[in-house]
Amino acid sequence: MEPSASPLHTVGTSPQRLDAREKVTGRATFISDLRVPGMVYTKLWRSPLPHARLRAIDTTAAASAPGVLAVLTAADLADCDRYFGPAYKDQPILAIDRVRYAGEPVVAVVAHSEREAAEAVTLLEVDLEELPAVTTLDEALAPEAPLLHETLRPAGHFRDLANLRPIAGTNICHHFHHARGAIDQGFAEAEVIFEDMFTFPMVHHYSMEPHVAIAQVGNDQITVWASTQHPFPVRKELAEMFGLPLARVQVIVPYLGGAYGNKSYTKIEPLVVALARKVGCPVRLALTVEESFKTVRRAAARVRLKTGVKRDGTIVARQCTAHYQIGAYADVGPRVAQKAGYTAGGPYRIPHLHIDTYAVYSNTVNSVAFRGYGVPQLAWAYESQMDIMAERLGLDPLDMRLKNLLRRGEVFAPGDLPIDADLPGDLRRAAAAIGWGQPLPRGRGRGLACVIKAPLAPSVASALVRMHADGSVTLLAGTVEMGQGARTVLSQIVAEELALPLRWVRLAQPESGTSPYDQATSSSRSTTLVGLALQAAARDLRQQLLELAAEQLQTHIAHLTLRDGGVEGPSGRLSYAEIIAQHFGLPGGELIGRGGYRGERGAPLGGVAPFWEVSLAAAEVEVDEGTGQVQLHRYISIADVGKAIHPQQCEAQEEGGVMMGIGHTLFEEMIYQDGQLLNPGLLDYRIPTITDLPGDLRSILVENADGPGPHGSKGIGESGLMPTAPAIANAIAQAIRVRLTALPLTPERVWQAMRGAQAHRTA
Amino acid sequence: MLPPFALEEPTSVHEALALRARYGETACLYAGGTELLLTMKEGLLRYERLINIKLIPELAGMALEDGALHIGAITTHRMLERSPVVQRHFPTVAEMAAHVANVRVREVGTLGGNLCFAEPHADPGTLLLVYDASVALAQQGGTHTLALEQFFVGPFEVALADDEILTAIRVPALPAHTAAVYLKYGLLERPSVGVAVAVTALPDQVQEVRIAVGCVGPTPRRLRDVEGLLSQKELPEVRATLDAAGALAGSAADAVTDLHGSAEYKAYLVGVLLRRAFERAYQQAIRGDVGDTARGRGTA
Amino acid sequence: MRFETQVTVHVPRQSVWDFLWDVPRLTACVPGCEAVEEIEPHTRYQAVVRDKVGPFTLRVPLAVEVLEATAPARLRARAQGRDAAVQSLVKVESTLVLVETSAQTTALQVSADVTVLGKLGTLGHSVIVRRGEAIVAQFASALQAALGQEVT
């Protein structure tokens, strides 16, 4: 049959999500819903101590418990490389000789049922010899601090981590230094110098679906159904650890129940594979929420800023020293410190810049990728300090920002992409939308913030578009659908190129063995870069169609156009089905289009930013001067999306980001005491609810079609949450003339600050 | 995942008491289970048996008995919230119930269970104290009543013997010209501070003030010393005393520093909520619209 | 969590010190302390401590180790153990400082660093804090009482 002539030119419209129907009916399959025949279950014994030597493990009672198939420790896994990690291969599948954080997996019990495995875990006797632990930055950085790792083995996964710089004899696993201009000269030229310190706590992603994986091993082959944003890096790591060719490792990723970075790179996959190898049947590990809290978090940070300005508000110099408290194992910690550090100057013109960031190990849960990738920690500092400076200089925070914001085309860093957005224009829109400058009742205030982030660079993506005999197409790409709407948006991009109705386009779920390589579903890159790869593949296919049609219609390509699922020319029209049937001489076969994206190398970090992810926000708050409680009346979020392929989802991404940002701004914090996480669950760790929705939450999309992606698009996946904290803190400062420098801005912190200020005024 | 247990389902209080007597500490009464099952899943509590008391007719239902509200032990928070009788005669109780946890917990959780489990961060006990509520405790010998104030012993601890069952809660009507207000406050899932105030007043004449504080201390408690500071006074004098009363209430609340905040902050909040609750209750009392609102989380 | 308290007893410091090594009588002062056995005199002991908060009971076999004994002034010990049923681990490092306030009176400073790891946290931090405070206070007053008998 012919594809119906349903409306084409889908780009820029907001069609129904292609996954929506499955998801509202409960038919969408998440990994936690999968059942593999013969599957058995594992539960883990985790260390209660933050740092200890493993003296002895008595597994006898557990091993003889009902339903138990195997009880495994690191010693049983010696026949593979037992360490993994994207920056350093420093994380063991199960603890080896030592445990480095409370919650680290030590023993795995495999049983016929989850219940039997859980019961058997309580029978394990593990003898630990406690070692001194470091759970804060100060402890970890102390001169005589116990070291978490004596030796480090770089993983060589990232081009931009080619030269990792650990500092020997310390817990610092990476020191990133970046300088422009001459800092001393800069401070000499400055008329006023500001020095401030800001802190950002450990926070947890809380994806609704905790980590889960199922592994099947056999016939010299590994198959893993994994809740990962990174099927290809996971495949690489598994292949290396278990000594298999990439072609023999299949990583399959159905829908993810949220991720936000917590399912980036390798997490629990090596463990389930190792266990499946031992017991000879498929093994499933589904973490509880508490276990996810003990698996991933955002890096805490302490940021010191020394900024020199002219009295008129012109910034001349900035020195930024930021320490990121990462966990017991590096994961992407070093890269977070580096990539975020690179943008520590913010979206501002700062001639003399001197940046040092450090990733510091501690006996705590691993800090992993988390939406914003280290930038929210720095933006919290530099956008708060911007208002501190404006106030002291007697300037309007809006004017001071406008004076220093980089203009379109200005150099951000030599060799990197020049600024590709109209930042002053965007900021004016934010200010206008919030009614900047208009009078407010007592207790209310407004705040602004603008942030810039560099995406993953250089990166690689490849894609295939298979057109079947009836003209419908299957897209093959490595992008994971984790809620961001990639399946819909990427399908729109191809439907547009091939003049097909969206219904005729389907993006297959990523399977590392069959989907073409994609580096990562992260860093706000899928629509833009995978979109480019798919667009190229679609154009390749389009060209094939045109050439065949030209031959079949005996005309020149120049006279042909694609419309409504067919090719039209002066001498007539052929549907794609007809073209394919004529070409193969039967109603079968298929045409395949190939496309790819390869990032440009160079720039200070090794890859040129394909685009800058800029984000601006304006907030209006009211502070209850009795309790210190902050109420958000209005919040405006501005995202420079270049071109919105699916406007509704772009706005929704922003809104989701903003609410997540409101969480770490107002209440989220993982609290450690005696080396133990005190609040690994929703009774004591509070994430935003629908009642936290600001009175008026609006996201404004800036569309200047100036992005590198299809139709001028840019990524905005992280934009929403990056400026939230400083925008709100700046509004609070305007409302009650109190400046907070530690997140979260809990009512108690606000109250303490108000009291402090009062005491200060009366004194 | 719950540890295994057996289920007993008595259909009369008599039968239930017999089971209590037979199994003692190895069995636990089960009504809504919202708190019990959580702690059992955590492995903190293990019982050989749960005794489901929801099939016992005597424990169900709500009724007005000579002005007082009789609430069967297995009455859920939702029933309290939605009962026309409660909404009409004890609107503050209905409002409080409407703000307990979330709707799913309210649908299942019972008032009796809530009081017996005595999780310190709970709402109902605090408000019911200012009504001088009492609980009916059945024993094989018969039933005796105990003032709610005496019922609360400590965190997770109440004056309920192993051979007893709480069958009902009795909530006397407030005196004439009296309004009660319950204000709670918190950032986390469970409330951090709860303050209940009942004010009996004529314009500018404050006759009686009852005050209870919950969540902050080990148990909800009446603050009679503070009540004394505010009762039988002219309004201006009461207002002048409110700060002192708030401070006293704060220290009397016996706060500790925990994940909900510092003891200092909680003590301070008790004072803030006390002042706000008093003003609201006074205004309603003199307007004659008794009852009024218990306000939800963070809306102090 | 750190808990501290101080009591004064009308007993010479040396006799207080001696009392501290009278294991049966000392452990009688520790709330919930059941069996105690001496593994190695003045250095290592094995004890079982039971505690109850409402329906929640904790039964912890504790390995006690004397870390420092400076007669007759200062005694430091560490106790550690885990309740398998509740999946919780308890660590207590306690210090007793004896200050001679007069020939016949001694001030006892009791301090304890208590760590409770694992599921027990679910009960709520405040509950554990209160129990800790209570236990240290009970211990101190029990000591006072026991030593009180000493003089009479």
Add this chain to the structure above:
Amino acid sequence: MTDNRAHHGTATGQVLSIHVTVNGHAHDVLIEPYLTLIELIRDRLGLTGTKKSCDMQVCGACTVLLNGRPVSACTMLAFEARHASLLTIEGLAQGEALHPIQEAFIEHGGLQCGFCTPGMILAAKALLEENPAPTEEEVKHYMRGNLCRCTGYKRILESIMVAARRLAQTHNPGVLET
């Protein structure tokens, strides 16, 4: 530990036979008294639309309707469904005809990753049956116990308000019930 296993020993034997109507279909199932409702729904009945997240009645991902009332399947005993009518997300649509709430969530972008969606939609259904014309404040109050980490809630709120208007138009919302 041994004392705990002793505990089990005395308790494990008991099996209950319950009759329950799930999404309109009658089931007679044998269950242990300690089986939770979510275990019955997901593991025994294979209805995986009901999701498990926080496991402590806070997040609402496991919300199902028991005789029309929203409950957390994670912390409810399965035997409580005895003689009851249980509605899970799989039972909301009539074949391919979606419930107006489902349609509203699709049109207004009330979902992203979709993990909270089944519970969210069922909670909204219970709300609208109880209060067919809620204010935004009433929706927020009722839905406070259903968490979403993706959407930021704005479009969920919109979806529910729109669904309410549509349901009000259809004279008899009951027809869509199972």
